[in-house]
Amino acid sequence: xxxxxxxxxxxxxxxCKACQVACKDRQGSPLGVRWRRVYEVxxxxxxxxxxxxxxxxxxxxxxxxxxxxxxxICLEVCPTGAITQRDDGVVLLDAGRCMGCRYCEWACPxxxxxxxxxxxxxxxxxxxxxxxxxxxxxxxxAACPLRALDFGDAAELEARYGPAAxxxxxxxxxxxxxxxxxxxxxxxxxxxxxxxxxVRG
Amino acid sequence: xxxxxxxxxxxxxERIVRVGCPAHNCxxxxxxxxxxxxxxxxxLETDDRPDAVADPQLRACTRGRxxxxxxxxxxxxxxxxxxxxxxxxGRFERISWDEALDLLADEIRRVRDTWGNGALFVPYGTGxxxxxxxxxxxxxxxxxxxxxxxxxxxxxWGAINVATPTVYGTLETGNQRQDWLNSKYILMWSxxxxxxxxxxxxxxxxxxxxxxxxxxxxxxxxxxMSAVALADEWVPIRPGTDVAMMSAMAHVMITEGLHDxxxxxxxxxGFDDTQMPAGCEGAESYRxxxxxxxxxxxxxxxxxxxxxxxxxxxxxxxxxxxxxxxxAMLYQGYGMxxxxxxxxxxxxxxxxxxxxxxxxxxxxxxxxxxxxxxDGGPFWNLFPAGDNPVGAAxxxxxxxxxxxxxxxxxxADGVVLDGSVPDGRTVRDSGGxxxxxxxxxxxxxxxxxxxxxxxxxxxLVNQHANINRTAKILADExxxxxxxxxxxxxxxTGRFADLVLPACTQFETWGVEDGWKYGDEVLLxxxxxxxxxxxxxxxxxxxxxAERLGIGDAYTExxxxxxxxxxxxxxxxxxxxxxxxxxxxxxxxxRGVHSRPVGTPAVAFVDFREDPERHPLPTPSGKxxxxxxxxxxxxxxxxxxxxxxxxxxESPFGPEAAAYPxxxxxxxxxxxxxxxxxxxxxxxxxxxxxxxxxxLDARERGIRDGDEVRVFNDRGAIVIPxxxxxxxxxxVVDVPQGAWWSPDEKGVDRGGSVNVLTSExxxxxxxxxxxxxxxxxxxxxxxx
Numbered sequence: 001x002x003x004x005x006x007x008x009x010x011x012x013x014x015x016c017k018a019c020q021v022a023c024k025d026r027q028g029s030p031l032g033v034r035w036r037r038v039y040e041v042x043x044x045x046x047x048x049x050x051x052x053x054x055x056x057x058x059x060x061x062x063x064x065x066x067x068x069x070x071x072x073i074c075l076e077v078c079p080t081g082a083i084t085q086r087d088d089g090v091v092l093l094d095a096g097r098c099m100g101c102r103y104c105e106w107a108c109p110x111x112x113x114x115x116x117x118x119x120x121x122x123x124x125x126x127x128x129x130x131x132x133x134x135x136x137x138x139x140x141x142a143a144c145p146l147r148a149l150d151f152g153d154a155a156e157l158e159a160r161y162g163p164a165a166x167x168x169x170x171x172x173x174x175x176x177x178x179x180x181x182x183x184x185x186x187x188x189x190x191x192x193x194x195x196x197x198x199v200r201g
Numbered sequence: 202x203x204x205x206x207x208x209x210x211x212x213x214x215e216r217i218v219r220v221g222c223p224a225h226n227c228x229x230x231x232x233x234x235x236x237x238x239x240x241x242x243x244x245l246e247t248d249d250r251p252d253a254v255a256d257p258q259l260r261a262c263t264r265g266r267x268x269x270x271x272x273x274x275x276x277x278x279x280x281x282x283x284x285x286x287x288x289x290x291g292r293f294e295r296i297s298w299d300e301a302l303d304l305l306a307d308e309i310r311r312v313r314d315t316w317g318n319g320a321l322f323v324p325y326g327t328g329x330x331x332x333x334x335x336x337x338x339x340x341x342x343x344x345x346x347x348x349x350x351x352x353x354x355x356x357x358w359g360a361i362n363v364a365t366p367t368v369y370g371t372l373e374t375g376n377q378r379q380d381w382l383n384s385k386y387i388l389m390w391s392x393x394x395x396x397x398x399x400x401x402x403x404x405x406x407x408x409x410x411x412x413x414x415x416x417x418x419x420x421x422x423x424x425x426m427s428a429v430a431l432a433d434e435w436v437p438i439r440p441g442t443d444v445a446m447m448s449a450m451a452h453v454m455i456t457e458g459l460h461d462x463x464x465x466x467x468x469x470x471g472f473d474d475t476q477m478p479a480g481c482e483g484a485e486s487y488r489x490x491x492x493x494x495x496x497x498x499x500x501x502x503x504x505x506x507x508x509x510x511x512x513x514x515x516x517x518x519x520x521x522x523x524x525x526x527x528x529a530m531l532y533q534g535y536g537m538x539x540x541x542x543x544x545x546x547x548x549x550x551x552x553x554x555x556x557x558x559x560x561x562x563x564x565x566x567x568x569x570x571x572x573x574x575x576d577g578g579p580f581w582n583l584f585p586a587g588d589n590p591v592g593a594a595x596x597x598x599x600x601x602x603x604x605x606x607x608x609x610x611x612x613a614d615g616v617v618l619d620g621s622v623p624d625g626r627t628v629r630d631s632g633g634x635x636x637x638x639x640x641x642x643x644x645x646x647x648x649x650x651x652x653x654x655x656x657x658x659x660x661l662v663n664q665h666a667n668i669n670r671t672a673k674i675l676a677d678e679x680x681x682x683x684x685x686x687x688x689x690x691x692x693x694t695g696r697f698a699d700l701v702l703p704a705c706t707q708f709e710t711w712g713v714e715d716g717w718k719y720g721d722e723v724l725l726x727x728x729x730x731x732x733x734x735x736x737x738x739x740x741x742x743x744x745x746x747a748e749r750l751g752i753g754d755a756y757t758e759x760x761x762x763x764x765x766x767x768x769x770x771x772x773x774x775x776x777x778x779x780x781x782x783x784x785x786x787x788x789x790x791x792r793g794v795h796s797r798p799v800g801t802p803a804v805a806f807v808d809f810r811e812d813p814e815r816h817p818l819p820t821p822s823g824k825x826x827x828x829x830x831x832x833x834x835x836x837x838x839x840x841x842x843x844x845x846x847x848x849x850x851e852s853p854f855g856p857e858a859a860a861y862p863x864x865x866x867x868x869x870x871x872x873x874x875x876x877x878x879x880x881x882x883x884x885x886x887x888x889x890x891x892x893x894x895x896x897l898d899a900r901e902r903g904i905r906d907g908d909e910v911r912v913f914n915d916r917g918a919i920v921i922p923x924x925x926x927x928x929x930x931x932x933v934v935d936v937p938q939g940a941w942w943s944p945d946e947k948g949v950d951r952g953g954s955v956n957v958l959t960s961e962x963x964x965x966x967x968x969x970x971x972x973x974x975x976x977x978x979x980x981x982x983x984x985x
Contacts, residue, residue, distance in 0.1 A: 012408060014395035014430035016871055017887045021266040024883055025245055031886050046897055046931055051507030053437060057927045059429045136249075143247060145260045146395070146405055146430060194926060197907065198887065 005178035022143035043191035058186035067177030074104035219793025221724025223707035226327030228398035278703035279734025306749035319647035326658020331712030348591030359969015360543030365569030370819035375571030377802035383564030392534030400719030449505035450520035461558030471828020528564030561810025596968035607649035615968035705732035867938030867955035917957035
């Protein structure tokens with residue numbers, strides 16, 4: 001059966017955050033909760049040569065939600081069994097069984113499970129399963145103005161895009177994410193996250 | 202009137218209505234699917250029609266997707282307010298609609314009787330222009346009441362509206378965007394379509410062109426969203442020096458023989474001294490200027506390097522790439538023309554396109570404003586403002602001058618006094634009339650401005666230059682005697698109102714829109730929910746005033762908002778969209794959009810290229826005017842006949858740099874549409890208002906990322922947190938424009954409105970805004 005995965009073209013993302021906001025609109029997420037968020041990674045610098053400025057600055061963006069991993073650490077650490085995985089790979093969180101201990105938040109290397117203080121429990125991306133079940137794309141994918149975000153069957157995406165890694169995402173082996181990437185320039189590890197205040201909870 | 206009871210597909214108690222995004226003036230026109238339940242909009246999805254190059258999905262951007270935070274903001278205006286306390290203090294009391302409409306009608310009548318119709322003024326504003334919401338509704342009313350002081354030109358396109366026709370004789374210099382896929386080289390110069398949009402999908406079309414092999418280079422002081430997503434190379438350039446780099450590129454082309462000499466011979470005027478217009482035989486040609494034949498200064502890349510900060514080798518390489526990769530586009534954005542000599546940047550970019558022969562060919566690009574071929578593209582607004590009997594219009598940026606010394610303003614100030622006020626074009630974000638007017642130098646405006654009625658406009662305070670100056674002018678009740686402000690929120694402009702009128706949002710009344718510059722679609726905007734509180738559409742408010750002035754029937758012609766939308770659809774059907782269904786059919790079908798697919802994109806100037814004798818341009822010479830006799834005859838050193846780099850009046854090379862060494866720019870941020878959405882918390886979460894500072898400038902000042910900084914000059918100061926970044930050139934600080942001015946008790950702006958720092962001085966030819974030409978200093982804020 002299909003095992004759902006995202007493809008993100010990090011070489012074509014402008015960092016506009018239509019995905020982040022479309023997701024918030026769908027979920028009515030409060031401030032600070034971003035099931036999908038966009039990291040700005042930059043590197044390089046400036047050198048003065050005579051009257052000219054030379055630079056090797058680079059920048060790219062990473063739009064990251066839950067990656068519905070093949071080895072979901074969140075599920076493994078959850079003490080109440082609130083987190084489950086469907087046969088199609090989608091990792092779901094049952095708010096009614098979540099006691100808000102936040103172990104999953106600490107365990108997930110992508111920051112996918114997010115705590116909603118007012119509700120007193122965790123929340124996370126559900127891959128818009130209701131849309132998937134109706135044959136429609138997830139809201140974030142349908143939102144992308146540059147068509148840089150896509151979804152599909154994990155095996156097909158892996159065959160097409162391979163296991164590219166983009167700094168500073170964790171090594172794939174940690175959780176085996178259902179996320180396939182097209183790498184941008186500068187993806188080899190020299191960059192740093194430049195917009196921390198825009199991505200933290 | 203026959204109307205369907207419900208618009209939209211219904212599933213149980215929820216309707217999903219396809220509707221044009223309120224958009225404001227963002228540069229896009231997109232489709233939303235609004236979920237409506239029990240009179241409340243609960244969710245906004247976007248276009249899910251099939252996605253094709255000829256007829257692409259109109260996917261809404263971040264702003265459109267965050268719209269519900271604006272729609273249901275607790276600060277929405279719900280009822281009319283009357284000022285108590287001093288003007289500008291921001292204290293108001295609730296009044297009834299009858300009191301409010303009586304007050305406005307009485308004041309219009311009183312000011313007209315005292316000062317004449319020329320004292321009435323509806324300022325520029327693009328907070329809405331979807332027919333029944335927007336400033337055009339008030340302009341129609343005043344025009345029917347004997348007229349008002351008109352405006353021409355726009356804040357967005359001041360210089361480019363006027364400078365483009367000096368080269369091409371027209372503003373319609375653009376190809377349809379599907380043609381960009383034919384380009385092999387795209388030079389995005391000061392152009393950031395991924396963020397300001399410049400047509401829904403413009404960024405996507407550049408992406409497609411790149412996928413088909415085009416090399417894309419972005420010239421900009423900032424590594425913009427577009428530079429990151431779309432460009433193979435970013436060339437940072439010092440703001441305001443674009444013409445120096447363009448001139449140096451021309452030098453490389455001319456000296457290395459890379460220009461298209463055959464095209465220049467047959468299609469251009471004034472390239473060298475063999476083709477000067479009659480009467481200008483001895484004047485300096487473009488070639489003479491570039492080679493330094495007269496001034497002894499060849500405009501080489503080495504000359505341009507210290508001006509632009511761009512390495513000479515880079516300039517020469519970009520020149521060779523652009524000149525030898527065919528066909529190539531040099532797309533000029535609008536930021537670089539909102540500067541001291543913005544007209545020169547427009548003309549210089551057009552000239553590069555001309556001398557490389559990229560005019561009139563698929564995949565090429567003529568430059569200039571580039572309204573799209575073959576018909577000039579969308580209309581923006583159709584609602585009839587009517588003829589203005591006052592017959593006087595000021596350049597839109599000069600309204601504070603018309604308050605202070607209107608009766609001194611004449612043709613030399615760009616004032617149009619010949620009665621041919623270009624009616625609808627004053628509302629449309631376009632419409633240069635420069636050069637078409639035969640001015641009478643002795644005539645002056647009939648009055649200073651005495652009454653301002655700002656509808657969907659925060660340009661009165663927040664978006665106009667030099668806020669502290671403007672605020673002082675408006676606070677003086679002896680000058681402007683009455684100010685009415687009509688909006689969704691109490692904006693910084695609203696604080697200066699004597700009367701505040703609550704307008705409903707575009708989700709609460711009928712409207713219709715077509716593409717913005719590009720796009721061949723008509724988008725319907727049926728009301729989704731009732732107006733909040735007592736708010737009303739701009740049209741309904743104006744109709745109420747019209748009735749009190751005794752011109753109610755003339756104003757409405759018996760139509761309500763829906764009736765005017767049907768009227769507008771008839772106009773679209775008679776022009777660009779012959780297959781457009783009726784309003785009833787459009788609404789019943791719930792498609793939201795009617796599009797005209799572009800299979801074979803039109804290319805501007807094809808006929809002219811093929812046969813310049815049979816199809817001359819509408820310029821005086823019929824050719825591309827690299828040298829403009831029209832400008833030459835103005836005999837003004839600030840308005841040269843061939844495009845020239847001129848040092849700006851506030852510059853890192855001037856004495857002002859001693860106290861204020863940094864250039865400040867205010868780019869169009871994804872967080873706002875100008876000042877609309879400035880109070881939208883989801884957008885502020887995504888893109889908080891920050892001063893963006895290069896890491897070297899920050900280090901020199903002991904500033905760390907996140908510190909509060911003071912950005913200031915003689916005109917004012919703002920204090921906001923900073924973002925230290927390597928994505929901006931050293932020497933430049935970016936304060937994204939449109940944040941709401943929020944002065945503290947000392948007058949320091951804590952909101953981060955860049956216009957606290959900008960200057961009211963206008964460009965020499967267009968009398969347009971030069972708000973991006975501004976020098977500042979940045980310091981770490983003590984105690985932060």
